[in-house]
Amino acid sequence: MLAKLVLVLLIIIVGSFIWFFVKGKVSNAHAQVRDRAVEGNFGRAIAAGPATKHLSMMGRTLTLGTDPTRAGELIVHIATSDDRVTDVTSEEGAIVIQIDGSYPLARAQLMADRTVVGIDAMTWEMGFPQGAAVWDRIATAISQAATHQGIPVGEGSREFVKDEGTSGRPEVWTVRMT
Structure with a gap:
């Protein structure tokens, strides 16, 4: 039982780190596209x-x-x-x-x-x-x-x-x- 709880907490922690970095990449890509659009008068x-x-x-x-x-x-x-x-x-x-x-x-x-x-x-x-x-x-x-x-x-x-x-x-x- 304790092993399953530790495994779930570990998955949540690792998932949070992955989500943080993926979200940051998506946000940065979105910001770059927006900046290019404004620079190009799009x-x-x-x-x-x-x-x-x-x-x-x-x-x-x-x-x-x-x-x-x-x-x-x-x-x-x-x-x-x-x-x-x-x-x-x-x-x-x-x-x-x-x-x-x-x-x-x-x-x-x-x-x-x-x-x-x-x-x-x-x-x-x-x-x-x-x-x-x-x-x-x-x-x-x-x-x-x-x-x-x-x-x-x-x-x-x-x-x-x-x-x-x-x-x-x-x-x-x-x-x-x-």
Whole structure:
């Protein structure tokens, strides 16, 4: 009985040493492949397609052809119903929507004949603009609700540039001013 117990403990100890070295070899090989991919821009090439898609989602703007009061009520109602929207505030002639605490930051410009809503600033982390799916979901809901209410809806797009005035991580990107 004691011999069998010693044999099992010996197998466990030897197995642990073997596992440690095999795992280290696999981890080192994985790290080398990852480093080669980044050096060869392979990783950037793989991320480029999805990042471009997310960036175009973030650039999506809506123009609602109605008075500012009606458009503002619609936008506030849709935005506050989304769980990822953390704050909706009114400013002079605008409604500001914060997603996930600070960014992305959407702004609805309330004008006399129309309202334009889109992302003003966003963060770029892990190779992607953050919050694109949330913004796309909110913009789609606004568009559908406006269409359902008979409000004309037009779509447009914005371009973004890295804001060099901010430092640190995450990177902040803002609308390109032309």
